[in-house]
Amino acid sequence: MTTTLISGGTVVSATGRAAADVLIDGERIVAVIEPGTALLGTDVAASVDRVIDATGKYVIPGGIDAHTHMQLPFGGTEASDTFETGTRAAAHGGTTSIIDFAVQSYGQRIEDGLAAWHEKASGNCAIDYGFHQIVGDVNADSLAAMKRLPDEGISSFKLFMAYPGVFYSDDAQILKAMQVSRETGLLTMMHAENGPAIDVLAQQLVDAGNTDPYYHGIARAWEMEEEATHRAIMLAKLTGAPLYVVHVSAKQAVEQLAWARDKGQNVFGETCPQYLYLSLEDQLGASSDEWGAFEGAKWVCSTPLRSRAEGHQHSMWQALRTNDLQMVSTDHCPFCMKDQKELGLGDFRKIPNGIGSIEHRMDLMYQGVVTGEITLERWVELTSTTPARMFGLYGRKGVIQPGADADVVVYDPNGHTSIGYGEGRTHHMNMDHSAWEGYEIDGHVDTVLSRGKVIVDGDRYLGAKGDGKYLKRGLSQYLI
Ligand code: URP
Ligand code: ZN
Ligand code: ZN
Ligand code: ZN
Numbered sequence: 001m002t003t004t005l006i007s008g009g010t011v012v013s014a015t016g017r018a019a020a021d022v023l024i025d026g027e028r029i030v031a032v033i034e035p036g037t038a039l040l041g042t043d044v045a046a047s048v049d050r051v052i053d054a055t056g057k058y059v060i061p062g063g064i065d066a067h068t069h070m071q072l073p074f075g076g077t078e079a080s081d082t083f084e085t086g087t088r089a090a091a092h093g094g095t096t097s098i099i100d101f102a103v104q105s106y107g108q109r110i111e112d113g114l115a116a117w118h119e120k121a122s123g124n125c126a127i128d129y130g131f132h133q134i135v136g137d138v139n140a141d142s143l144a145a146m147k148r149l150p151d152e153g154i155s156s157f158k159l160f161m162a163y164p165g166v167f168y169s170d171d172a173q174i175l176k177a178m179q180v181s182r183e184t185g186l187l188t189m190m191h192a193e194n195g196p197a198i199d200v201l202a203q204q205l206v207d208a209g210n211t212d213p214y215y216h217g218i219a220r221a222w223e224m225e226e227e228a229t230h231r232a233i234m235l236a237k238l239t240g241a242p243l244y245v246v247h248v249s250a251k252q253a254v255e256q257l258a259w260a261r262d263k264g265q266n267v268f269g270e271t272c273p274q275y276l277y278l279s280l281e282d283q284l285g286a287s288s289d290e291w292g293a294f295e296g297a298k299w300v301c302s303t304p305l306r307s308r309a310e311g312h313q314h315s316m317w318q319a320l321r322t323n324d325l326q327m328v329s330t331d332h333c334p335f336c337m338k339d340q341k342e343l344g345l346g347d348f349r350k351i352p353n354g355i356g357s358i359e360h361r362m363d364l365m366y367q368g369v370v371t372g373e374i375t376l377e378r379w380v381e382l383t384s385t386t387p388a389r390m391f392g393l394y395g396r397k398g399v400i401q402p403g404a405d406a407d408v409v410v411y412d413p414n415g416h417t418s419i420g421y422g423e424g425r426t427h428h429m430n431m432d433h434s435a436w437e438g439y440e441i442d443g444h445v446d447t448v449l450s451r452g453k454v455i456v457d458g459d460r461y462l463g464a465k466g467d468g469k470y471l472k473r474g475l476s477q478y479l480i
Contacts, residue, residue, distance in 0.1 A: 001026035002049045002452065006408060008035060009054025011400055013061075014381035022059055023048070024406040027451035031402055052447055052454075054410045060380050061400050062096025062127075062407030062448065063362045064387035067246060067270065067329030070100055071120050075352030076343055080334045081430045084465050086358055087126040089428040091455050091463060093359035094445040095127065096407035097397055097471065099387075101158055102131040106166070110135065110145035114152065118470070125468030126461075127450050128407075130391070132189060133157040136166070138173035146180045153472025155392045156187040158246065161228045162195035162302060174235055181241035185475045187390070188236065189244045192228035192253065193220060193303055202349050213296030216348045217280040217304040222250035222312070225303050229253040233260045233267060242266040242479055244390070247331045249275040249303040251315035258324040266479065268390065270327040271316045273364040274301065274355050274435065279308035283435075297341040298435055300351040301331065317373045320382060327390060328365055328382045332358035336432040355435045359428055362409070363417050363441040370442045392474035406452040415444025426459070 004024040011020040011032060023031040023044060033039065045051050070086045072079040081089065083100075090098060102117035104110045110133060121129055133149055135142055135157050146157060159174055160167035169177065181188040202219035205211075210218070229245055233256055236243035248254060248269045260267040283299035291297070299305055306312035319325040333354025335341050344351030357364070365383055368374045374382070388398025396405050419441065421427045421434040448456035455463030 004050045004052060004452065005045055005048045006052045006054050006059055006410065007045060009057045009059040009410060011059045012376055012380050013400065014377055014385040017376060022400060022408060024449070024452050027406055029400060029402055029404045029406050032400060052410060056414065057446060058376070058411040058413060059400065060409050060411055061384045061398050062409050062450065063094050063383045064097045064393065064397055065090060065095045065330050065332065065358055065361060066099040066327065066387040066391055067331045068098045068100045068358060069331070069333040069354065072101070072103065072333055074333070074354065075350065077335065077340045077352050079354060080336050080340065081332070081356065081358070083121040083124040083129070084126070085430040086332065087129065087468055088461060088463070089359040091126045091448055091450065092426070092428045092445065092461065094362035094409040094411065094448055095358060096409070096448065096450045097128045097130070097393070099130045099132055099391055101134045103134045104136045104142060106137045108137065110142050122470070123466045126455060126463045126465065127468040128471050129468050130393070130471035130473050134167060135159055135169070135177060138169050138177050143176055143180055146177065146186065147184055149186060150184060150475065153470070155185070155473045155475045156189050156244070158189040158191065160191040160195070161232065162191050162193040162198065164195045164199055168195050171231070171235065174232070175239060178235055178239040178241035182239050185479055187244050187476045188241045189246050190232045191247070192225060192232050192245050194224040194228045198224050206347055206349065211347050212293040213300050213348050213351060214280070214285045214293065216300050216351065217284045220302060220304045222252055222306060225250040226252035226256060229256040233265065236267065237265055242476065244268045244270070246270055247272050247275070247303050248325060249306050249312060249316070251312045254315060254319045254324050261324065268478065269325045270329050271320070271325050272329060272331045273357050273361055274299070274305060276313055276316050276368070277364065278305045278435070279313065280305050281308055291337070294345060297344060297351045298337065298433055299355060300341070300344070300348065300353055301333070301355045302353045317368065320374055320378070327386050328361065329387070330357040330361050332356055334429055334431045338432055356429045356431050357435065359426070360419055360436055360439070362445060363419065363443060364436070364439070366411065366443045367441050389477040392476055393471060394477050406449055408449045409445060410447040412444045412446045413442070415446065417441040417444050
């Protein structure tokens with residue numbers, strides 16, 4: 001077993017920062033010590049196998065991205081990152097655990113959907129991985145199967161109020177699933193958009209000749225997100241289910257969450273980097289020489305990018321500060337332009353929904369520290385500590401303390417990261433473009449350890465496919 005000392009750095013947690021050395025034995029952190037201390041009379045640095053010099057750098061718990069979709073079949077194609085390529089890109093970006101969504105498709109049994117997801121991931125991941133369960137067909141059989149999910153290490157499931165004919169659940173199905181949520185402690189995760197109403201608006205836009213990606217954002221109006229968020233909250237209130245709303249982008253949806261939380265309801269929300277930085281006007285409405293107005297397809301995702309003129313991005317940052325939103329995940333769901341996004345040329349409804357960001361979440365959120373949107377501690381909390389607590393991994397993940405897995409990132413605040421797909425840029429995701437081309441970050445992921453093994457050193461990948469193990473999760477540590 002290798003012993004490692006990460007010395008000279010500033011250890012940052014959700015609650016503070018301190019100059020400290022981190023001692024690792026094998027896969028675990030065994031001590032967080034005052035710099036230079038002799039432990040039981042021995043000079044620690046001299047007695048370990050390896051010293052990582054973190055002078056002038058931050059030492060943080062590895063990122064946990066609790067919302068990813070590797071190899072998701074969607075819109076007649078499949079998300080372009082495999083568990084292998086997506087988790088390797090995650091590692092480069094300082095993320096050491098993901099929670100991906102196992103899919104139960106309509107007409108399929110949950111057990112079969114879950115088994116298929118294990119098949120895709122097992123032996124392929126660069127970092128540790130867990131699953132949420134998408135329930136795409138709420139029926140008597142799946143309601144019974146949901147009750148067995150905790151035995152599989154799955155403590156959360158996702159329902160969709162959007163995508164009729166694909167993953168959609170109606171209110172009756174949601175109510176029944178939430179009753180199971182209440183009974184078992186499984187966290188209900190909700191894609192909150194009024195899908196049937198959106199489909200009508202989208203059809204009307206297409207009929208009127210408005211087929212460009214921009215109209216994806218018009219059809220999926222914020223009112224549709226606010227309404228669905230409110231409905232999910234009320235159904236959760238009625239049933240007593242704990243609720244976690246995914247990929248929140250509308251400021252009015254945040255107001256609903258804040259309202260419910262102020263009334264004492266167990267309701268949580270996440271947003272994603274795209275809703276903090278990107279917009280309806282600048283991205284969905286973009287045009288290029290190569291693609292014309294179809295350029296915007298790169299940013300077609302649901303919920304959609306919102307209008308900057310309406311101030312949604314500003315409100316998302318604010319909600320992260322006030323804790324009306326508790327987490328930042330990516331909703332990583334990449335599709336190439338060629339052969340994938342292209343399916344929607346001439347009809348925005350056929351553009352596969354999703355953006356690839358898994359590699360950049362830690363950097364993009366760190367840039368929020370640089371620009372004064374969030375504190376250093378909040379950065380760690382939003383990207384690692386809260387995801388661990390929310391999804392039953394805390395103690396093992398999400399914190400630098402004795403007994404925790406040695407998932408550690410050494411982050412250099414004096415480094416620089418140029419994000420993008422083009423020449424000299426950092427992209428490792430399996431995509432033919434970047435949704436983040438040209439973004440510059442005043443920081444850099446220097447060293448990444450996954451359970452004590454250095455998997456990224458500088459820009460070199462030192463890990464191997466299969467390093468990542470399946471994470472059996474406990475119930476959310478936010479629930480009483
Ligand atoms: O556009 C998105 N978000 N694609 C992934 C599926 C989902 O709804 O999370
Ligand atoms: Zn969704
Ligand atoms: Zn998603
Ligand atoms: Zn780099």
